[in-house]
Amino acid sequence: MIRELHEKLKNKEVTSVQLTEQYFDAIEKKDEEIGAYLSLTKEQALEQAKFVDEKIARGEDFELLEGIPCAIKDNICVDGVRTTAGSKILDSYIAPYDATVIKRLKEKGAIILGKTNMDEFAMGSSTEKSAYKITRNPVDTERVPGGSSGGSIAAVAAGEAVWSLGSDTGGSIRQPASFCSVVGLKPTYGRVSRYGLLAMASSLDQIGPVTTSVEDAAIILSCIAGEDKMDATSAQSADKQYEDYLSGDIKGKKIGIPKEYVAGLEGHIKEIFEKSVEKFKELGATVEEISLPHADYALPTYYILMTSEVSSNLARFDGIKYGLRVNDNVDSNAKENDLPKTLLETYLDTRKIGLGDEVKRRIMLGTYALSAGYYDAYYLKAQKVRALIREDFEKAFKQVDFIYSPTAPEVAFRFGEKSADPLKMYLSDIYTITANLAGVPAISFPIGAVEEGGKQLPVGGQLMGKWFDEEGLLNMAHTFEISNL
Amino acid sequence: MLSREEILHIATLARIGLHEKDVEKYQHDLSEILDYFKKLDECETQDVEPIGHITGVNNVFRTDANEDFGDLGKAAIMKNAPEMKDGHIKVKSVL
Numbered sequence: 134m135i136r137e138l139h140e141k142l143k144n145k146e147v148t149s150v151q152l153t154e155q156y157f158d159a160i161e162k163k164d165e166e167i168g169a170y171l172s173l174t175k176e177q178a179l180e181q182a183k184f185v186d187e188k189i190a191r192g193e194d195f196e197l198l199e200g201i202p203c204a205i206k207d208n209i210c211v212d213g214v215r216t217t218a219g220s221k222i223l224d225s226y227i228a229p230y231d232a233t234v235i236k237r238l239k240e241k242g243a244i245i246l247g248k249t250n251m252d253e254f255a256m257g258s259s260t261e262k263s264a265y266k267i268t269r270n271p272v273d274t275e276r277v278p279g280g281s282s283g284g285s286i287a288a289v290a291a292g293e294a295v296w297s298l299g300s301d302t303g304g305s306i307r308q309p310a311s312f313c314s315v316v317g318l319k320p321t322y323g324r325v326s327r328y329g330l331l332a333m334a335s336s337l338d339q340i341g342p343v344t345t346s347v348e349d350a351a352i353i354l355s356c357i358a359g360e361d362k363m364d365a366t367s368a369q370s371a372d373k374q375y376e377d378y379l380s381g382d383i384k385g386k387k388i389g390i391p392k393e394y395v396a397g398l399e400g401h402i403k404e405i406f407e408k409s410v411e412k413f414k415e416l417g418a419t420v421e422e423i424s425l426p427h428a429d430y431a432l433p434t435y436y437i438l439m440t441s442e443v444s445s446n447l448a449r450f451d452g453i454k455y456g457l458r459v460n461d462n463v464d465s466n467a468k469e470n471d472l473p474k475t476l477l478e479t480y481l482d483t484r485k486i487g488l489g490d491e492v493k494r495r496i497m498l499g500t501y502a503l504s505a506g507y508y509d510a511y512y513l514k515a516q517k518v519r520a521l522i523r524e525d526f527e528k529a530f531k532q533v534d535f536i537y538s539p540t541a542p543e544v545a546f547r548f549g550e551k552s553a554d555p556l557k558m559y560l561s562d563i564y565t566i567t568a569n570l571a572g573v574p575a576i577s578f579p580i581g582a583v584e585e586g587g588k589q590l591p592v593g594g595q596l597m598g599k600w601f602d603e604e605g606l607l608n609m610a611h612t613f614e615i616s617n618l
Numbered sequence: 619m620l621s622r623e624e625i626l627h628i629a630t631l632a633r634i635g636l637h638e639k640d641v642e643k644y645q646h647d648l649s650e651i652l653d654y655f656k657k658l659d660e661c662e663t664q665d666v667e668p669i670g671h672i673t674g675v676n677n678v679f680r681t682d683a684n685e686d687f688g689d690l691g692k693a694a695i696m697k698n699a700p701e702m703k704d705g706h707i708k709v710k711s712v713l
Contacts, residue, residue, distance in 0.1 A: 229694035322672050336671035365678035433657045458700035475710040485635030500632040516668030572672030
């Protein structure tokens with residue numbers, strides 16, 4: 134879609150200002166129902182679009198992304214724009230700088246329409262945990278869009294943005310992409326700078342694109358990837374143009390299907406998944422069964438490490454330097470402590486009022502896992518199991534080039550179906566979290582739909598690739614997408 | 619199950635004030651999830667080196683230099699402070 138719009142801009146069939154206005158019109162018409170956006174940046178967007186149009190009018194070369202409207206998840210800082218991460222504790226926070234990805238997008242002339250809704254601090258799998266509002270699945274508005282990047286995904290699926298950025302800590306780009314029939318990519322850990330992304334779990338978080346085609350995801354990755362001195366974990370990068378690797382040829386590529394993932398599959402998702410496996414075979418790939426022996430331990434490992442990192446990362450939201458402050462609201466059930474009571478109450482009250490239920494639960498779990506006497510049993514143990522999970526992947530990738538499974542064990546569920554039971558909600562991430570634990574790149578793309586109640590509920594397939602093999606991964610998904618088999 | 623006292627202790631360590639009505643709910647939720655974490659006990663890890671992250675990179679250094687954000691940059695940062703007095707962020711007494 135990006136290339137097509139780029140050609141239209143080039144041939145003067147449309148101007149960037151017109152395109153941007155079209156998208157704001159679509160937002161005005163649809164977003165009251167969908168609820169994808171938390172804030173709009175209309176003035177800046179139109180100003181930027183006008184600038185691009187002048188450049189095109191002068192006959193200058195312009196970039197693929199230039200003049201094309203996008204949406205940004207509300208946990209990524211855009212200079213001068215409200216950035217809440219879906220939390221009341223940052224209700225009035227105006228980001229004083231651009232995240233590295235935003236800086237790069239601005240340099241390439243991308244037009245930012247606004248910031249999108251999300252589960253508070255990206256903690257959730259349905260976007261029902263946003264402190265502001267729910268987002269509806271454009272395919273069936275009685276159902277959740279998935280999460281935590283539900284707003285970014287719904288904006289693209291509903292035609293309220295050409296593409297968007299999300300963030301993925303345990304599947305927050307891929308699971309909603311699967312629920313809403315779009316493409317979502319989680320790059321290799323370190324491929325994209327996390328500077329300016331509000332940290333949830335620093336060893337797992339990655340920013341990635343949400344698009345209507347695999348080629349679009351490749352184009353955006355080319356723009357945002359690369360080493361950054363502001364993020365010490367960002368990897369040296371050869372500045373690839375990922376869209377140049379989409380050959381449409383996957384002959385001889387080896388796909389592994391983990392027996393541990395498909396053992397429990399049933400019903401329509403199983404059928405659709407098996408059909409997609411056949412399609413990969415017809416396209417020339419070979420398919421074999423593999424084993425990830427520690428797969429069963431991934432979910433508890435993930436939840437121990439993630440909540441531990443959360444408890445540490447979110448300590449900064451304390452009512453002192455920025456964001457909400459609540460002083461001496463009510464008695465906060467404080468235990469005796471060596472801090473002066475007034476200061477302690479500022480911390481306790483601010484976080485009591487400013488943070489939501491799921492965020493508090495995860496901070497407390499992490500605090501418990503890191504606390505004296507429990508550290509070895511939980512955090513250290515999980516770090517060891519993580520090493521074993523990485524080893525599973527190293528072994529698997531000696532045998533095959535890619536690992537394939539459904540993205541989620543289910544289609545989009547109804548509002549309220551899981552929100553009362555945190556453990557049930559966590560199981561929604563069962564296929565996606567291992568990519569974050571192992572750090573490998575993974576992509577979700579549409580492979581079919583299940584009919585339910587007259588609606589076609591989308592199913593996504595997930596490919597995981599070797600570390601830093603985004604080009605191979607994208608080509609696999611692209612070849613699947615363009616084939617008419 | 620975690621006791622009421624344990625929940626209040628964790629909450630205070632985490633600097634989170636709790637609504638009275640939520641204490642019991644967290645006792646239940648946290649206990650259930652911690653039980654689920656116990657699954658890892660089945661996994662043999664005796665000779666395994668723990669990893670903190672996946673890249674294997676350690677100790678990335680940079681020049682110890684400060685960046686001046688300028689007056690506008692400073693104002694943009696400071697306008698997010700909840701309470702100010704004489705150009706400083708105001709907090710409750712520490713001593």
